[in-house]
Amino acid sequence: MSAPLLxxxxxxxxxxxxxxxxxxxxxxxxxxxxxxxxPNGSGKSTLVNCLCGVLRPETGKVHFDGxxxxxxxxxxxxxxxxxxxxxxxxxxxSLSVADxxxxxxxxxxxxxxxxxxxPEQLDARCAELLQLVxxxxxxxxxxxxxxxxxxxxxxxxxxxxxxxxxxxxDEAMAGLSHAEVDDILAxxxxxxxxxxxIVLIEHIMRAVMGFSQRLIVLVAGRKIADxxxxxxxxxxxxxxxxxxx
Amino acid sequence: xxxxTFLVLAVGVGLLIxxxxxxxxxxxxxxxxxxxxxxxxxxTAWNIxxxxxxxxxxxxxxxxxxxxxxxxxxxxxxxxxxxxLMIVGGAVSGIVGLGMGYLTLRLRGAFFSIATLALAVVLxxxxxxxxxxxxxxxxxxxxxxxxxxxxxxxxxxxxIMLGLAVIAVVIARAIEHSRxxxxxxxxxxxxxAAEASGVPTLRLKLIATSxxxxxxxxxxxxxxxYVTYLDPASGFSLAYAVNSIAMPLIGGTTVWLGPVIGALFxxxxxxxxxxxxSSALNLLIVGLLLVGFVIxxxxxxxxxxxxxxxxxxxx
Numbered sequence: 001m002s003a004p005l006l007x008x009x010x011x012x013x014x015x016x017x018x019x020x021x022x023x024x025x026x027x028x029x030x031x032x033x034x035x036x037x038x039p040n041g042s043g044k045s046t047l048v049n050c051l052c053g054v055l056r057p058e059t060g061k062v063h064f065d066g067x068x069x070x071x072x073x074x075x076x077x078x079x080x081x082x083x084x085x086x087x088x089x090x091x092x093x094s095l096s097v098a099d100x101x102x103x104x105x106x107x108x109x110x111x112x113x114x115x116x117x118x119p120e121q122l123d124a125r126c127a128e129l130l131q132l133v134x135x136x137x138x139x140x141x142x143x144x145x146x147x148x149x150x151x152x153x154x155x156x157x158x159x160x161x162x163x164x165x166x167x168x169x170d171e172a173m174a175g176l177s178h179a180e181v182d183d184i185l186a187x188x189x190x191x192x193x194x195x196x197x198i199v200l201i202e203h204i205m206r207a208v209m210g211f212s213q214r215l216i217v218l219v220a221g222r223k224i225a226d227x228x229x230x231x232x233x234x235x236x237x238x239x240x241x242x243x244x245x
Numbered sequence: 246x247x248x249x250t251f252l253v254l255a256v257g258v259g260l261l262i263x264x265x266x267x268x269x270x271x272x273x274x275x276x277x278x279x280x281x282x283x284x285x286x287x288x289t290a291w292n293i294x295x296x297x298x299x300x301x302x303x304x305x306x307x308x309x310x311x312x313x314x315x316x317x318x319x320x321x322x323x324x325x326x327x328x329x330l331m332i333v334g335g336a337v338s339g340i341v342g343l344g345m346g347y348l349t350l351r352l353r354g355a356f357f358s359i360a361t362l363a364l365a366v367v368l369x370x371x372x373x374x375x376x377x378x379x380x381x382x383x384x385x386x387x388x389x390x391x392x393x394x395x396x397x398x399x400x401x402x403x404x405i406m407l408g409l410a411v412i413a414v415v416i417a418r419a420i421e422h423s424r425x426x427x428x429x430x431x432x433x434x435x436x437x438a439a440e441a442s443g444v445p446t447l448r449l450k451l452i453a454t455s456x457x458x459x460x461x462x463x464x465x466x467x468x469x470x471y472v473t474y475l476d477p478a479s480g481f482s483l484a485y486a487v488n489s490i491a492m493p494l495i496g497g498t499t500v501w502l503g504p505v506i507g508a509l510f511x512x513x514x515x516x517x518x519x520x521x522x523s524s525a526l527n528l529l530i531v532g533l534l535l536v537g538f539v540i541x542x543x544x545x546x547x548x549x550x551x552x553x554x555x556x557x558x559x560x
Contacts, residue, residue, distance in 0.1 A: 073445070075442075078442065084441055086437075086441070091438070092430065102427065103443075106427055106428075107442060108442065
């Protein structure tokens with residue numbers, strides 16, 4: 001087996017006396033689709049923030065693509081190839097929808113080694129991404145004109161614009177209808193087929209089960225299960241965490 | 246419009262103003278327009294940090310006075326021409342801007358603003374206690390009567406400030422239309438999302454504080470020649486800070502034209518009020534206008550016009 005794309009070793013994060021993450025160990029292989037679930041407050045978002053550099057864990061190591069990244073600021077991690085979408089969409093409110101996508105193109109794709117994209121290529125790339133998520137007719141609108149679903153699509157498109165190796169989708173589907181969830185799932189699976197490794201954090205079990213090749217369960221800051229989704233959901237400890245004794 | 250086209254245009258406007266000023270023989274107009282132009286520079290400089298990245302700087306007076314006191318200090322050492330003094334003043338204020346940014350940019354919102362205000366107080370105390378530049382007694386700078394080719398010294402100062410105003414506006418507009426401008430806007434909108442999109446927010450904010458501080462310092466460098474007597478209380482006057490915030494807010498903060506309009510509008514009103522009503526009335530006018538604009542046109546004059554144009558565009 002080749003080296004994993006993401007390797008987390010003994011990661012711990014505490015807020016004051018509260019232990020949010022307790023010696024987490026996990027690996028994600030290149031090309032994998034991993035689901036990350038857990039009850040509210042179990043540390044999922046904290047884990048994402050530690051992986052993306054927004055929070056600094058007290059202890060532990062994070063390796064991405066063979067390099068240690070725990071000392072890097074968030075933008076440097078994005079440039080290495082970790083992109084995320086936020087749980088609550090955080091668009092750049094004063095920029096048009098197309099310009100929202102231009103930011104990662106200018107600051108991530110063009111910051112990587114190799115010839116930068118020319119202005120026409122940038123325009124083309126924005127249009128292409130908007131087409132992909134179905135926002136082409138909203139290109140010149142401001143984010144405040146978008147619906148909640150469109151906002152989430154913009155959030156994903158912006159993460160995709162950074163051309164990541166690993167995409168961390170933090171509850172990209174919360175609050176969406178059945179059909180809309182399917183829409184976004186199909187989009188994520190297409191991305192995965194194009195070679196992007198995806199970690200999906202989600203509460204909607206139908207979506208997680210349909211998407212994940214492997215499932216990781218966090219409860220109260222600890223990883224209690226990691227493996228085949230069908231087996232994991234039958235795990236008594238997982239059942240207890242979700243349904244109680 | 247490309248930046249180069251705009252540069253040519255801006256220089257053209259500058260030359261036009263200069264040409265028109267050749268027909269003016271009353272020195273008062275030069276004294277008055279110098280102050281207005283100085284505020285064009287200060288408001289534009291403030292807007293690079295405050296308008297583009299959204300970090301409200303209350304320390305304009307500190308950067309401005311540092312430029313002025315650099316001139317005092319260097320002139321005591323070895324007098325050099327004003328353009329060179331402006332470069333030195335700009336460098337000093339730019340470096341202080343960088344240092345201040347490094348210390349304070351981890352603070353957000355009001356906390357950053359308070360820190361900049363504190364910086365102004367600390368620097369004023371330092372200058373007040375520094376005898377070499379006159380301390381609290383102040384320092385005299387005696388300009389020559391006339392300058393070859395241009396004439397009276399105030400006309401020379403006017404031309405210099407006009408040139409600096411053109412430079413400041415061209416820089417501000419170039420930023421707006423560049424990758425840097427996009428980065429600044431993302432910082433203003435959402436820093437967390439900016440970092441997640443690969444924007445090195447700390448570095449960009451440091452560029453903004455340095456550039457903004459440097460332009461303020463350059464605007465302050467000719468001040469000792471203009472006032473001929475400079476003391477810390479007038480150099481660090483809160484009026485500079487208040488005006489350079491009020492002008493972009495009244496003009497509009499998101500585009501380069503905003504601070505220019507605000508400075509021309511407010512600066513001119515202040516000059517007129519000074520000679521017609523009273524010199525103490527200045528800040529009262531600023532305050533009233535600011536309150537009025539915050540209520541009627543929160544996006545400034547430019548925002549008001551843009552909204553009207555948009556409404557007209559839609560049937």
